Amino acid sequence: MQEEEILGKAYDARLMRRMLHYLRPYAGWVALGIFLSIAVSGMEAVRPYFTKIAVDQNIAQHDMPGLLRTTLLFLGVLMVRGLLQYLNTYLTQWIGQRTIFDLRMEIFAHLQRLGLTFYDRNPIGRLITRVTNDVEVLNEMFSSGIVMVFSDVFTIIGILYFMFSMNWPLALISLSVLPLLFYGTFLFRKKAREAYREVRLQIARINTFMQEHITGMMVDQVFGREHKSYEGFKVINGLHRDANIKSIFYYAVFYPGVDLIGAIAVGLIMWYAGVEALGGSVTIGTVMAFLQFNEMFWRPIRDLSDKYNIMQTAMASSERVFKLLDDTTLVRDDDNAVALPSIRGDIEFRHVWFAYDADKKAAEPTWVLKDVSFTIRAGETAAFVGHTGAGKTTIISLLARLYDVQRGEILVDGIDIKRIRQEDLRRHIAVVLQDVFLFSGDIATNINLGNEAISHDRIVAAARVVGAHKFIERLPGEYAAEVKERGATLSVGQKQLISFARALAFHPRILILDEATSSVDTETELLIQKAIGKLLQGRTSIVIAHRLSTIQSAAKIIVMHKGEIREMGNHQQLLALGGIYSKLYQLQYKDQELPRSA
């Protein structure tokens, strides 16, 4: 909201060419739209001409049937024009919507392809703005911009044509106010835009203030500072009011001003008619037609100046959108990547170094993993323990190749994962994160994530194994029960179980599990422990462990400290070592098997 709109050029050939590219699939329809615009404009311009014929020919010659003919023709033109205008407006909207749909999907699909490094760098909020706001702005340009510009230009041309062909000196005279109109409009646009920007700025300040003082209402109240905030608000609110009043002034001058310019034109037409009438070059009908032209001329000119604004914002938006589309932070498949229909599940980290900021041209990257080496045999469970920030989560992300390592290599079944097709690699790996992410939808799709290859039976079977079936059964609609955004209506434990079922349903050979630390009630805790046991059975597993039961059953415990492996072995060996693990054990896990003191 605070983002200041910096408006640049209204036309940039490079951006424009790229945008027009999106219109290409609809080129035929665009052509039709332009044709319709011209037709409508032409009929719009012809209207005063009918008045002239009616007055100068029919009425002047007392030709009553002729008048009827003229008026009926007039009526016919009006109806056709209305129909064409309707079709044209709809068509341009249709073109705009289709184009924008394509563009939106392209952005979205591109975002889905981008690597996680990209997401670490770009706040989600900004990306959403690209898919929604910026695209909306472009929609305006595609639907009302491009085609309508033609319509306005042709209306003006049409009017000019009729004016000059009827009486060119009179046309010149009535158009003599035009520079005044242009200048006035230009000045008004400029001032109104400035005022509008000021209004927007103040609205943003009001929003920020409200947001801050509603969230901080408790502070205001506890400190008894309501009046102080009130006074502060009054100032901002007052600035907003004044900014608006300033813009009212511009509008108050502009609209009557335009009317006045019109009136001056009317005056000029009358004066000239007075000079020329006796010479016979100006008829009554001509005067009447010109009075109407004078009224009609104004609208397309105002529209065109509106378009200028639309084009300006559209250019800015398109620049941002294209910048996003040109970003290629992808984790790419090797050209000769191998397909891996099935795996055993051996894992090896060989001298792995990794830093999140390695692609920045910073001097020395902050290494999150330093020379990490270990092997896990197929079917084994390895438990990682250590303080927060020790690098445990990073190991998980690297194995699923959400990031590429900087030095060393990671091997699955002896093959460097950089050489395996990403899709194949990930198909064999299931990741359960601590912070369970549920999508809005229903329970079933949260388990199979919309993968139709995973049948309903398989979903239920997975849920049964992890012990989620029981509570799901009690939900209204069972597997079709609604899940709100981020699973708001489910408890922490329930969300955990669903994410276990999800992992299981995908039949992975390798399971990666980041155990949740969050406290749940004893009953759920037992359920979760049992479920974890089931999950680990018969597959290679990497677990960031917080539960003693998980750790003890692990074939290998790896203790991480500040990005390095400090201790490795099984529970007994490490306890005997008397190092970090034994301390951690006393601190965190020792009392876990006892029921909580109540």
Next chain:
Amino acid sequence: MKPLLRLLPYLARYRRTLLWGLLTVVMSNVFTVALPVFVGRAIDVLKTGIVSGTLHRSDLVMYAGLVVGSSLIAGFFTFLTRQTIIVVSRHVEFDLRNDFLSSIQKLPLSYFQVTPTGDLMALATNDIGAVRNALGPGIMYPTDTIMTFLLVLGVLLYTDWQITLLALIPLPFVSFVVYRLGKLVHEKFEERQEQYSRLTTRAQESLSGIRVIKTYVREEHETRLFRDLSWDYLRKNLVLARVQSIMWPLMFLLIGFSLVITLYVGGGKVMDGRMTIGTLTAVFAYLSMLIWPMIAFGWVINMLQQGAASMSRLVKTMDVVPEIGDTADTNHGITSITGAIEFRHMTFRHHGAERAALNDISLVIPAGRTLAIVGYTGAGKSTMVNLLPRLYDVTEGAVLIDGVDVRRIPLKVLRGAIGYVPQETFLFSDTVADNIGYGVDRATGEEVKEAAEIAQISHDIEEFPRQYDTHLGERGITLSGGQKQRTSIARAVLRKPAILILDDALSAVDTYTEEEILLRLRRVMKGRTSIIISHRISTVKEADQIIVLHEGAIKEQGTHDELVTLGGIYAELHRKQLLEEELEQL
């Protein structure tokens, strides 16, 4: 429309300006309506001139001058109309928004916990904006419309009542079409907006859930889902476009009917000599003058309806009676507080909760002493201290300060005596000095520095680009968690409160700094009452009295040494923290 009546007192404040405004509407209309008369006359002069061969040029020039002149005068009055009525609407908007803030400021914390911030913000901006629309344009256009309509109709009927009646037939349809279509457009627009927000939500989810999506290789599925929503959005847009695109062509067609009727019937009359060509021109001009009022009429009705709906939403919020405040029982004789606190068989239950958050708590803190509260997350620690400044009121029993039930102490006095550092530090996007001095009316630079010193934030501040004048938050610098907490402590300390509450306010501060802060606090807080909530033993061990809260009840109570010997929750916490310190040394 009824909710809009609530605006009358606001309007009454500006009644003089409004009356002048209405007068200018009348005036500008009179001159606008005069215009076509002059044009018509000029045409007649021209016609007679052409027929007779002698043209009164001076007459023509005069009419031309009159056209320009009356447009100038009408324009001047229109200018005044906007400068009065629309400006007043902005003033009312200003007043209304101020009143809105002031009324929500009185609402208790529980209200804000159930009401999304976004809703309140929408009320303050969108809804007040809609009310403003109904007020400014909602007053100006209808008066203008009605005036124009009456004047033009009068003139038209006077000029030629037959043509007038015939030509007017399509016009009510115009209003009707605008009204009905406007309503339909509004409906379709809302539907479109709903779909838009669904689309946004989905984008939000697909992008925040990108980790899950990538690890389960569901990118294509997500894209397909998004495509479906996008497609629906496209369809809703096109439905809207269909309704919208029909509006203008239909209206021009209806208006066209009027013109055609006039041209035919009028033309016939001119041929018969029952009407002059100038009059016909004037009638044309008048008809086109009626078009805008007709369009405006339908439009204004929609605007008024939306304004009324918004106003009723606003009124609903503004009419909420604050649960916590001074009552008839308040003893206004109390003007200061010493700081002796007592919880007496106090039970507290959150709105609609089955279980009590705090159950039958009894505890005495003598004035000038320090109480420390420890306990697991969710034990009720914050809730307990929130009862002191009456962010909530107790359900049963009582909280007493200086022997008086807090509900009988004037709220201003009560809160004025408390320095509170909440668990979630909240700083305003303002300068550092303003944030620290926030709790008092006028803080001197000395006071601010002193408080910063005590809270151990002064060194940090001196490193800031503009020291105490450095802006925080959105347009300024971002503080670390520890810096925020220390600033927030300085803010509370500067008030020199009788009672200081630190709700887990040192969690992000390292142990060394913490020690320093506590040392200085003890000095300043000599003779004042303090309550400290913490998870850290180092923070609480020096307190005169320590309680362990567990599931809403006092489980252990005593001094540090007593509790360590007791061997309960506190002792366990103590043991673990010793170990942790050892581990940090590694």
